[in-house]
Amino acid sequence: MRDLRSRLSPFIQTLKNRNLSILLITWVLFSLTRPLFYQFESDYVNRLGASPEIIGLMGSSVVLVSMLIQIPGGYLADKRGRKNLIVWGTFFLAFPNFVKALTGSWRVYFLASILATLINSLYSPALHALFQDSLPKDARGFSSSLIDGISWVIPSVFSLFFGGYLYERYGLHGLKMSLFLISISYLVSGVLRCALTETLVKSEVNKPDIYPFREFFSSLKRVFEWAYRSIGYLLMIEALFGIIRGLVGSFWVLYALRVIGIKKIEYGALQAIYNIVYFPLSLYGGRLSDKRGRIRQMRYVPLLWAVSNLIFIKATGFSMILLSYLISLLGEAFWWPALDALWIDVVPRSKRARISSVRSIVFGISSSIASAMGGLLYARSPAYPFFFVVVVDLLFTPVMLVIREPKEREE
Numbered sequence: 001m002r003d004l005r006s007r008l009s010p011f012i013q014t015l016k017n018r019n020l021s022i023l024l025i026t027w028v029l030f031s032l033t034r035p036l037f038y039q040f041e042s043d044y045v046n047r048l049g050a051s052p053e054i055i056g057l058m059g060s061s062v063v064l065v066s067m068l069i070q071i072p073g074g075y076l077a078d079k080r081g082r083k084n085l086i087v088w089g090t091f092f093l094a095f096p097n098f099v100k101a102l103t104g105s106w107r108v109y110f111l112a113s114i115l116a117t118l119i120n121s122l123y124s125p126a127l128h129a130l131f132q133d134s135l136p137k138d139a140r141g142f143s144s145s146l147i148d149g150i151s152w153v154i155p156s157v158f159s160l161f162f163g164g165y166l167y168e169r170y171g172l173h174g175l176k177m178s179l180f181l182i183s184i185s186y187l188v189s190g191v192l193r194c195a196l197t198e199t200l201v202k203s204e205v206n207k208p209d210i211y212p213f214r215e216f217f218s219s220l221k222r223v224f225e226w227a228y229r230s231i232g233y234l235l236m237i238e239a240l241f242g243i244i245r246g247l248v249g250s251f252w253v254l255y256a257l258r259v260i261g262i263k264k265i266e267y268g269a270l271q272a273i274y275n276i277v278y279f280p281l282s283l284y285g286g287r288l289s290d291k292r293g294r295i296r297q298m299r300y301v302p303l304l305w306a307v308s309n310l311i312f313i314k315a316t317g318f319s320m321i322l323l324s325y326l327i328s329l330l331g332e333a334f335w336w337p338a339l340d341a342l343w344i345d346v347v348p349r350s351k352r353a354r355i356s357s358v359r360s361i362v363f364g365i366s367s368s369i370a371s372a373m374g375g376l377l378y379a380r381s382p383a384y385p386f387f388f389v390v391v392v393d394l395l396f397t398p399v400m401l402v403i404r405e406p407k408e409r410e411e
Contacts, residue, residue, distance in 0.1 A: 019134040019196055020147060023127075026090070026189035027151035033185040035156045036163035036178035039271055040264070042250045043257060044175050048106035052251070056375015058110050059250050060368045062117050063242075067364025069121035074357025077126035083198045086130065089123025091190035094183040101179035125356040132344045132352050133199035145286030145337040149279040157272040164268020199349075230346045231355070233403040235362045237339070240399075242363040243392050246370025247385040251378050255312075259382045262318050270318070274325050281333030289338035293405050294345070298338050301331035302396035309393065313386045346406045 037044070042055055050058065077085055096116035103109050135143050166174030248255075256262055262270075288297055308328035315321045347355045377384035 017134050017136075019130060019199065020143075022192055022196055023131060023134075024147055024151045026192050027147075028155050029185040029189050030182075031152045031155040032159050033178070033182045035159040035271065036166060037175050037182060039160060039163055039268065040167055040175060040253055042253050044172065045106050045109060046254065047172060048104065048109060050106040050110075052254070052379045053375045054106070055250050056371050056373070056378070058106075058113070059246065059371035059375075061110075062113055063246070063364045063368040063371060065114055065117045066121040067361045067368070069118055070125060070357040070360040070364070073122040074125040074354040076122075077129050077356075078200070078351065078354050081198050081200045082126040082130040082133075083193075083196045085123040085126040086196060087190060087193045089119055089126075090186055090193050092119045094186040094190075097179050097183040097186065101176045101183070121360070125354070125360070128356045129352040130196065130199050132347075133349055135344065143286070144340045145282040148336075149283060153275040153279040153282075157275050160268045160272040160275070161265075162268075164263075164265035167268075168264045230342075230403060230406060233399055234339075234343060234346070235359065236399050237396065238359050238362045239366040240392055240395055242366030243370045244389050245363070246367035246372075247374040247377070247388050247392075249367075249374075250371070251374060251382070251385055254378070255382050255386070256321060260315050260317065260321060262321065266318050270321060270325060273322065274329055277326065278329045278333055281330070282337055285334040286337035286341070288334070289341055294338040294342040295400065295403055295405055297334045299400045300397075301335045302393045302400070304328065304331035305396075306390050306393040309386055309390045313383050342405075 045055055045058070046052075073085070093116060096112040096119070099112040099115075100109055103112070163178060166178060168174075170177070253267065256267055256270075257264065285297065304327055308324045308331075311320060311327065312324040315324060343355075343359075344352075374385045377388065
């Protein structure tokens with residue numbers, strides 16, 4: 001009994017935290033609604049009239065906007081607090097999703113996406129910082145995996161299946177219904193997030209600068225000057241992920257549906273199976289990273305991703321794509337809990353929102369360039385972007401060989 005209690009202690013400690021409980025509930029709402037639509041977003045925009053080149057440029061534009069708005073978002077969250085940004089940002093995100101549901105033009109959809117990105121990028125550094133501030137220091141890897149599983153992985157299993165069914169049965173009207181449900185989930189979550197507790201202590205809250213934009217950039221410069229050693233390597237990892245996201249992020253679903261030829265409901269099932277297997281493995285990966293360190297279990301994961309992508313390129317049906325996904329998730333279950341915890345370990349509380357902005361900027365620069373490139377490559381041959389991703393997977397290896405664990409973990 002005592003052994004069982006000690007094993008459940010991180011779980012109980014996590015759920016007793018008020019902020020983590022509220023975030024968990026609202027993320028459950030999002031995971032029950034967002035996958036209904038966003039797993040098919042590229043296909044939806046393509047059916048609204050956007051070509052692969054346009055889809056790539058749209059992705060590039062959205063990332064550029066996100067990158068710029070993250071600067072004031074991170075500054076405000078570290079200087080003025082997290083809670084108010086999170087609450088108002090959640091409420092306002094309902095509107096662009098209503099617009100996406102009502103439009104029949106990819107141009108209007110694009111403008112709504114830009115508006116959603118503006119709002120999301122302004123408050124997401126605050127959300128990330130409040131979440132990181134609230135995690136227990138000695139169980140960050142496990143707690144992060146636990147919350148990810150309860151709030152995203154498990155609920156989205158149902159929405160991924162159901163989203164595939166809606167699209168298969170009702171076509172574009174099914175996706176529009178999903179967007180309405182997403183809008184409602186943001187309104188409900190905004191109400192719930194009013195009960196969050198501020199995590200930035202009063203002594204850390206400063207009066208606003210007379211010239212705020214000057215302070216934004218000067219604060220950003222100081223953060224970059226501070227970003228050395230482990231943080232520098234982590235930013236290199238962020239840049240590589242940005243390249244991968246830009247090259248193929250918008251084209252996975254197009255390649256699976258149009259090139260390989262699987263059904264829409266099969267694609268939803270594929271994502272659901274991925275989540276079912278990922279959750280228990282990620283809990284183990286998170287606990288292992290807390291006990292034995294982060295870097296050790298991450299070092300050879302990129303090799304698995306390279307193999308997974310090669311299988312995906314050569315896939316001829318559902319079973320081969322499933323094999324590709326299972327190989328990928330085996331690595332991700334050990335990678336993401338360790339990486340998320342490592343970021344918290346090396347970044348002080350007072351700089352977390354700004355570092356979140358820096359991460360988004362680095363990711364955004366690389367992703368924006370790669371997204372435009374991915375659209376051009378896909379238009380010439382759908383397999384080209386995925387071959388490039390295999391090369392990028394292999395570039396992770398030298399970075400993982402030189403990065404080191406911090407001697408002491410930040411609070």
